[in-house]
Amino acid sequence: MKRTYADLHLCPNLKNPKQTENMIKKSRKLGYHLIAIPLPLSSVEEEVEWLRRMCKEAKIDFVSRVDLKPKTSRELLKDLRGLRRKVEIIAVTCESKQVARQAAKDHRVDILSFPTELRKRFFDRAEAELASKTTVSLEIDVKPLITLKGKPRIRLLSALRRETAIAKSFQVPVILSSGATEESLMRKPRELAALASLFGMDKSSAVEATSSNPMSIVKRNRSKLSSNFVAPGIRIVRRGKDC
Amino acid sequence: MLKKVRRRYLALKIECDGTLNSREFINAVWNAVLTLYGEYGASKTNLNLIDYNSEEKLAVIRVAHATVEMIRAALASITRIGDKSVAIHVLTVSGTIKALHRKMKHLNH
Numbered sequence: 001m002k003r004t005y006a007d008l009h010l011c012p013n014l015k016n017p018k019q020t021e022n023m024i025k026k027s028r029k030l031g032y033h034l035i036a037i038p039l040p041l042s043s044v045e046e047e048v049e050w051l052r053r054m055c056k057e058a059k060i061d062f063v064s065r066v067d068l069k070p071k072t073s074r075e076l077l078k079d080l081r082g083l084r085r086k087v088e089i090i091a092v093t094c095e096s097k098q099v100a101r102q103a104a105k106d107h108r109v110d111i112l113s114f115p116t117e118l119r120k121r122f123f124d125r126a127e128a129e130l131a132s133k134t135t136v137s138l139e140i141d142v143k144p145l146i147t148l149k150g151k152p153r154i155r156l157l158s159a160l161r162r163e164t165a166i167a168k169s170f171q172v173p174v175i176l177s178s179g180a181t182e183e184s185l186m187r188k189p190r191e192l193a194a195l196a197s198l199f200g201m202d203k204s205s206a207v208e209a210t211s212s213n214p215m216s217i218v219k220r221n222r223s224k225l226s227s228n229f230v231a232p233g234i235r236i237v238r239r240g241k242d243c
Numbered sequence: 244m245l246k247k248v249r250r251r252y253l254a255l256k257i258e259c260d261g262t263l264n265s266r267e268f269i270n271a272v273w274n275a276v277l278t279l280y281g282e283y284g285a286s287k288t289n290l291n292l293i294d295y296n297s298e299e300k301l302a303v304i305r306v307a308h309a310t311v312e313m314i315r316a317a318l319a320s321i322t323r324i325g326d327k328s329v330a331i332h333v334l335t336v337s338g339t340i341k342a343l344h345r346k347m348k349h350l351n352h
Contacts, residue, residue, distance in 0.1 A: 030332070142319075146319065146320050146322055147322060149278075183258075183330075184258065184322065184329070184330045185322065186330070187319050187330070187332075188332055190315065190333070191318070191332070191333065192319075194312045194313075194315035194316040194319060195316050195319050195320070197312055197313075197316060198316055203312065
């Protein structure tokens, strides 16, 4: 069966429709079947419609996503309560250890991401242990890897090597995303996988990180958001008077 | 007995604002390989420019079979050549130039 690829973190400037359209079309050309674009918290529903229409024209599947950047775990819980039923993917950018721990143990969070600054990368063994008990995945953006040069890139590679090794030992799924903010930073799925070899991911797990891992998140969340979903393990299979 | 050298030919598409000459292009590829893998790693790649078409922005390079993924990563890490914003994508990989051209024709159709 042909592998399908997903880029769950495409970041065009939504105020620039031309650039957004070009980046969506280019994703299809580069071989992606599904993309997720982070939406602003203030206007999730309005943005979703036109992005979905644009993606349909480009023959690519669109997934709605929000990136939460809470300062405290209380703020995170409040945001999750309001947004979980509205978007397909919720990613949390963890800027403090308290938020990182809360996000890792919450079933409503899909993706954990960390800033490039090393002192804000909280993905350690304790974090991975919490994440392994839920369905949270660790997201790695490739953009800083190709834009940084010299010492900062060396330090980032070293941190990513440690984090992916921890994720592997605790069986936390890893997702490779482009994080591209402009067309020239977009790369093919196989190129993302090749870049992952720089921080010690083997080829098969790197390819999975661009295909089956993100696809499984989308599949799971779409089934949860469908009107037939009742509770985990329970869904409506038929409606009508004879049921 | 000496092992037969296995090679791979890579067809590349260069996306950039202006035009690049072949020297600028191959120097950028060498620099990317050297930056990521050092001189020892670069020595294993047997990197060679086979063909370069500046009008169509296509290039063909030859590398050692075992280092295709290294080259792919190095090419993906190139974002600028001189003052031009650049992205290089691998179109296809093949064991012979003949098969590479056949695959490229297939891609065009």
